[in-house]
Each structure stands twice: as structure tokens, then as C-alpha cells.
Amino acid sequence: MRPMVRDLLAQRKPILYDGATTTVLRSMGLAPNSAAESWVMENGAQIFAVAQSYVNAGAQIIMTCTTGGTEFALRASGISTSVYDLNQRAAEIARQAAGDSALVAGALGSLGNLALQMQTLTYAEAVRQYGDQASALVEGGADLLHIETMSDMQETRAAIEGVRRVTDLPIFVTLSFDTQGRTALGLPPDIGAQFLVELGVDAIGANCGRGPEALAAILREMRRADAKIPLIAKPNTGEPDTQSGKPPIAMPPLQFANWAREWIRASAKIIGGCCGTTPQHIAALKQIIAGN
Numbered sequence: 001m002r003p004m005v006r007d008l009l010a011q012r013k014p015i016l017y018d019g020a021t022t023t024v025l026r027s028m029g030l031a032p033n034s035a036a037e038s039w040v041m042e043n044g045a046q047i048f049a050v051a052q053s054y055v056n057a058g059a060q061i062i063m064t065c066t067t068g069g070t071e072f073a074l075r076a077s078g079i080s081t082s083v084y085d086l087n088q089r090a091a092e093i094a095r096q097a098a099g100d101s102a103l104v105a106g107a108l109g110s111l112g113n114l115a116l117q118m119q120t121l122t123y124a125e126a127v128r129q130y131g132d133q134a135s136a137l138v139e140g141g142a143d144l145l146h147i148e149t150m151s152d153m154q155e156t157r158a159a160i161e162g163v164r165r166v167t168d169l170p171i172f173v174t175l176s177f178d179t180q181g182r183t184a185l186g187l188p189p190d191i192g193a194q195f196l197v198e199l200g201v202d203a204i205g206a207n208c209g210r211g212p213e214a215l216a217a218i219l220r221e222m223r224r225a226d227a228k229i230p231l232i233a234k235p236n237t238g239e240p241d242t243q244s245g246k247p248p249i250a251m252p253p254l255q256f257a258n259w260a261r262e263w264i265r266a267s268a269k270i271i272g273g274c275c276g277t278t279p280q281h282i283a284a285l286k287q288i289i290a291g292n
Contacts, residue, residue, distance in 0.1 A: 005103060005144050005170045008060060009203070009230050014264055014289050017105075017234055017272025018054035019282045021065040025050060035077040036065040040090045047090070051097035057279040058286035059272070062102050064090040064137060067109030067148060070129045072121055076112050083129075084136040091140025105146040105172065106137030108159055116154050117185075123158055130162025138167045146172040148234075149208045149274075151183035153195055160199050170202040172270075174232050177209050177218050178239075189218045193225035205232025208274045210239040211251070212259035219266040230269035233260070237276030250276055257284035264288075 008015055022036040028046050030039060039047055047065055054062050068074065069090070071083045079086070087106070094104045108130055115121040121129075134145055145163045150156045156173060163171055175183055175192045182188050189206070196204045204225075206218050212235045219231050237251035260271050271289070273281050 003060075003103065005202070008103065009269065014268060015270045016058050016060045016282065016286055016289055017232070017270050018051075018057075018059040018062040019273035019277030019279065020275050021047070021050050021063070023276055024053070024278055025065075035068050035074075035079065037068055037074060037077065037086060037090070038079055040065065040086050040093070041081050044089065044093055048093050048097050051094050053279040054282055055097055055099070055102050057282040059282055060102050061105050061144075061270070061272075062094055062098055063105045063107045063146060063148075064094045064140075064142065065107070066090045066133070066137065067107045068112065069108065069133050070111055071132065072111045072115055072126075072129060073109070083132055087133050087136035088140040091137045091142050095141030103143040104141055105144050106134065106140075106142030108133055108137075108145060108147045108163070109149050110152070111155060114152065116152060116158070123154065126155060126158035127162045127165070130159045131165045132162075134163040135166040138169060142169065144170040144172060144202070146174070148172075148174045149176045150174070151176055151178075151185050151187065153185075153187065153192070156196075157199065160201065172203040172205075172232060173201050174205045174207040174234060177206055177214075181214065181218060189221035190224045193222035197226045197229060203230040203232055203270060205234065205268070205270070207232070207234035209235055211236055212256055212263075215259070216262035216266040219263060219268055223267050231267050232270040233263040233268040234270075234272045234274050235259075236274045237281070253278070253280040253284035256281050257288050260285055260288045
């Protein structure tokens with residue numbers, strides 16, 4: 001029987017999340033400026049292989065490759081597959097790879113292009129699109145929903161509302177802090193964390209960003225909002241090259257994993273990696289957890 005989310009959160013040791021899917025898919029031939037979602041329907045075997053490699057590395061939670069899986073984001077990526085079919089299939093692939101060894105987090109991310117800030121999409125429409133995506137992920141077998149790489153709190157609220165309209169599964173939310181320790185829209189970690197705590201999500205933290213070195217300080221700021229809520233640490237190996245679409249310069253797995261000691265001291269409960277990380281990075285993190 002699969003471990004349930006709250007049972008997993010109750011364990012004493014940190015929980016091991018997966019690493020980047022897109023980074024590994026690029027090494028398999030995914031074009032630099034192509035979205036990982038474009039491979040879900042036609043190259044599902046590769047998506048499965050990446051997910052399975054993270055399970056084999058020790059990940060206790062793996063994420064679907066659907067961060068850009070809303071209708072708005074898929075359209076921007078030139079993907080015409082239906083939102084429901086793509087997200088449901090992505091969750092099914094992750095579920096198959098996870099088996100009884102790991103939980104599946106259905107990934108939802110930013111709409112892109114500052115859609116709400118630029119008023120190219122209404123708040124109500126954003127809520128609907130996130131709800132549609134979440135519904136498909138749940139149908140495909142997700143155990144929880146993870147809203148990741150967020151910087152716009154209005155968009156984040158829409159995502160949470162959309163998810164809650166279709167399921168009562170646990171919700172994780174991670175923000176991305178890229179600019180002097182703030183989100184792209186200038187929000188500091190403690191204020192962002194307080195916003196999420198007030199919305200009653202199940203775990204909060206940071207993902208993506210510029211690398212593992214500054215993450216402990218960010219987590220300590222987020223901890224001020226709530227002394228008990230589980231914190232998530234899922235950083236890049238460095239700053240991505242947004243012009244070429246290439247992942248950040250690779251940080252060796254052991255060097256990356258050594259930073260996890262600082263995240264754990266800063267109260268991180270769930271640790272993994274984002275852009276630039278591979279199954280080797282997750283295996284190295286497993287060793288850190290084992291010695292913690």
C-alpha cells in the first residue's frame with residue numbers, strides 16, 4: 001500500500017523529493033526551447049524512464065511533468081493536445097513509475113507571460129484552467145497537488161482556489177526567489193510564506209531560483225510565518241540560462257547534496273532538486289538524509 005501524504009510528513013527524517021525532469025529529457029533529445037509536456041503523449045516511454053530513475057534513486061515523491069500544463073501555458077508552448085488528456089496521461093505515467101514506492105505530486109505552475117498582471121487572462125478564467133488541470137491530474141492518479149515556481153500571489157491564489165474546487169487532496173506550494181532573495185514581483189520570503197499559511201496549504205517552500213547556496217536563509221525567513229508547517233527545499237544547481245533554454249551549469253551531486261545539511265538545519269522537511277539536477281543528485285541527497 002502506498003504511504004499517504006500525511007503519514008509521510010509525520011516521519012522523523014526529511015522526505016526525499018525528485019529532481020528535474022526537463023534536464024534529463026534534454027539529454028535524451030528534447031529540443032532546448034521545447035516544453036517537456038510536448039513529449040507526454042508521443043514519447044511517454046522516456047517520461048516514464050526519467051520518473052522511474054528518480055524512484056530508483058530513492059525519491060519518496062515524484063512530480064508529474066506538467067508545470068506548464070494549463071490551457072494558457074500549453075497554447076503558449078504550441079501544444080495542441082487537450083489539457084485533460086495530457087495531464088491525465090502524465091499522471092498515469094508517474095503513477096506507474098511510482099508504484100508502491102513513492103507518492104505522485106501533480107505539478108501546476110505559472111500561467112506564464114504574467115497573464116494576470118497583464119490582464120491577458122481574468123482571475124476567474126485562471127481559476128477554471130487550474131481546476132481543469134488539477135481534475136485531470138487527480139484522475140490520472142496524483143496523491144497531492146504541488147503548485148510550483150510561483151512569483152505572482154494573485155496567480156498562486158487562483159491556482160489554490162482552482163485545485164480546491166475539484167479535490168481535497170493535500171496542496172504543496174513553492175515560490176521561486178530569483179531577485180535579491182525576492183520573487184520576480186518583489187515579494188520577500190516571509191510575506192510570501194504568511195500568505196500561503198493563511199490560505200491553509202499543507203506544505204510551503206522554495207524551488208528553482210539561482211542555486212542551493214542561498215536557500216537556507218530563505219527557508220529561515222519562511223519559517224517565521226509558521227513554526228510547524230513543513231518546508232520544501234527544491235533548488236536549481238545554479239542559475240538557468242533563460243536565453244538558450246539550457247539548464248544551469250551542473251553542480252556535482254555531492255557538492256549539491258552537501259548544501260542540504262544547511263536546508264535541514266533551517267527546518268526543511270522535504271528536500272529535492274530543480275533545474276540541473278539528475279537522479280545522481282537525488283541519490284546523493286539520500287545519503288545525506290541517511291546520515292541526518
